[in-house]
Amino acid sequence: MAEATAALPSMRKKVQSYSDIGVALLMVLIIIMMVVPLPTWLIDILLSMNITLGVVTLLVTFYVKRALDLSIFPTLLLISTLFRLSLNVSTTRLILLYGNAGELINAFGNFVVGGNYVVGIIMFLILVIIQMLVITKGAERVAEVAARFTLDAMPGKQMSIDADLNSGLIDEQGAKQRRQDIQREADFYGAMDGASKFVKGDAIAGLIITTINIIGGLSIGIFMRGMDAAGAAAHYSLLTVGDGLVGQIPALLMSTAMGVIVTRAAASSELGPDLINSFTKYPRPLYIASGMLMSMGLIPGLPTVPFVSLSILMGALGYVVSREAEIQEISAEEQAASSQAGPQAPAGGGAGVAPSGAGAAPAGQAEQGQKAEPVSPEDVMKLLTVEPMEAEIGYAIIPLIDPAQGGDMLDRIGTIRKQMALEMGIVVPPIRIRDNIQIKPTEYILRVKGAEAGRGELLPDHYLAMNTGAAEEELIGVPTKEPAFGLPALWISPDLRDKAEAMGYTVVDAPSVLATHLSEVIKKNGAELLTRQEVQKLTDMVKETAPAVIDELLSSLSLGEIQKVLQNLIREQIPIRDLVTIFEALADFGKMSRSVDFLTERAREALSRLISLKIQGPDGIITAATLSPNWEQKITAGVDGDLTRGWQLNLDPRDVQKMISAISRAMDEMVVKSLPPVLLVHPDVRLIVRRLIEGSINNIFVVSYNEIVRGVQVKTVGMVE
Secondary structure (H helix, E strand, O other), X not given: OHHHHHHHHHHHHHHHHOHHXXXXXXXXXXXXXXXXXXXXXXXXXXXXXXXXXXXXXXXXXXXXXOHHXXXXXHHHHHHHHHHHHHHHHHHHHHHHHHOOOOHHHXXXXXXXXXXXXXXXXXXXXXXXXXXXXXXXXXXXXXXXXXXXXXXXHHHHHHHHHXXXXXXXXXXXXXXXXXXXXXXXXXXXXXXXXXXXXXXXXXXXXXXXXXXXXXXXXXXXXXXXXXXXXXXXXXXXXHHHHXXXXXXXXXXXXXXXXXXXXXXXXXXXXXXXXXXXHHHOOOHXXXXXXXXXXXXXXXXXXXXXXXXXXXXXXXXXXXXXXXXXXXXXXXXXXXXXXXXXXXXOOOOOOOOOOOOHHHOEEEOOOOOOOOOOOOOOHHHHHHOOOOOOEEEEEOHHHHHHHOHHHOOOHXXXXXXXXXXXXXXXXXXXXOEEEEEOOOOOOOEXXXXXXXXXXXXXXXXXXXXXXXXXXOOXXXXXXXXXXXOOOOXXXXXXXXXXXXXXXXXXXXXXXXXXXXXXXXXXXXHXXXXXXXXXXXXXXXXXXXXXXXXXHHXXXXXXXXXXXXXXXXXXXXXXXXXXXXXXXXXXXXXHHOOOOOOHHHHXXXXXXXXXHHHHHHHOOOOOOEEEEEEOHHHHHHHHHOEEEEOOOEEEEOOOHHHHHHHHHHHHHHHHHHHHOOOOOEEEEOOOOHHHHHHHHOOOOOOOEEEEHHHOOOXXXXXXXXXXX
């Protein structure tokens, strides 16, 4: 027995290895069936296979949890439809030529409809009407709507994946897999929308074929075989009706399977458990149904036994469901009581979260009511320390942080630190997390060097739904704003998540919201986190592999000047991972001038390949707007001095405001066209233009002609006049 069980997987692999040959043979058989007459015994086998295929396909859909688990269904629908039509052609040939199409069709024509061809025709028409007007039409509409909503929701789902990836909830492989699933889901529902037309066309074709068979059979029986009209109608109509029923029953099964697969978009388990959970979740409807059935059973003229029996059954089921709900509620209260009896965090103290490898550090305070001890001068000195980054949280957010309560925020912070190091070359210092009873329980505050850099609210047991423009319907939730970007959003309950995603909303969980906000705060304030001590560590690291570069660099520039250059690069979102290239440029031009602005521009030119790669599109072309020569001349004329020795700008504020407005309009037009907002200017005025607009326009790349690497094509979309 064990050997037979072990041989099953290998047998399955062998079958899969020859599956392509099997599909090819099936398609050849379909063509042969349309051309070559087949014996009746083979027709019986093929008709039985057709019915078996419909039954198995319908049963498989009951156990499918996701539509993608049966992604082959549209193709299967096409092949089965073609197979069924070829069978119709073969059986029609046998009926009209020999007046016999096998035992299976004879059984359906005589036994199933009792040998009465009028009853058979009526049953056939009823099956066709059910399939065309009810099941197929409904499944077609559901598939069409599902395809539209799936396509509309794709941008939101992509943003959700990016948010999970940025927060560290998933890795690159997981993000790639989820993107592939989204694409496959969109392709599946699009294919289902088209495949539903096959089923509808199959039903129409079956009706037409049956009508032709009846007319043809009557003509052959009366005019060619000399049968009377009643005999010809009885014989050929029964065979035709049997053929129609044999074909329509599998077609009905396949269309039902299509309806099941497209209507179970939000299923969480198999169909059977879902049905039981749905009907036994609330006892009150069962009690109401029991009372209604009992009332109907007592009405004179109505059968008493069926209604009373069902009433008793519904009442007993409602009692069982209500008792189970009470037991679960008592169990939940006992668990809550046992958890509250455990160790309590200090009222104003730390959340009990350990930093370990996450790069976060907890902070505790003295327990309220405890007698104050004398404070020594050393203790006072410790109070003067300002943390580089810290997060203050309300007590309701502690479960998201504390690993003992299932929180994974510390792991996410560790992932964010690694991500900042890889993307920007920034070493984010440990982030201290402390609870604060003076803020709202659901509120948090992010601080950089003691100053507030961000604030937001989280509902731990809810999801944040943002309408990125794809959703037209409204959701029920708590209105709020996404803290990182200030977008209008809603806090929704978990059971509305799938519905919100289907409607086109971008849905993220509470830890992802906090992680995204933390990432944005780090990006905006990364320059302030780069201290001279960190610069010393960076130079020591480079010295291990390129000591000559560091020796020449430090002979002309101080650590403070190097720090300011690196901070200027970080402020404009230029990664500083390529420290050797940056330090070589500073060593070359540090002998000419020690002006930080001058050195920053030379470092940017040395990083031209990296800057070009950052602003070019998927096609490798840089699309940018250019600043008109009139503006560049006006700026040059308004500058006293130069970048080498220092400079001061003397421009009319009204002219500055006009230039900022013109640049803002040009960048808005590029964003509307889904282009990166890039402004291309002369090297002599690049830094000045950037300083003028950085307080008014965000997320804009101001680059000079010297920062475009050779070989990269530049496409201008307009000039800022």
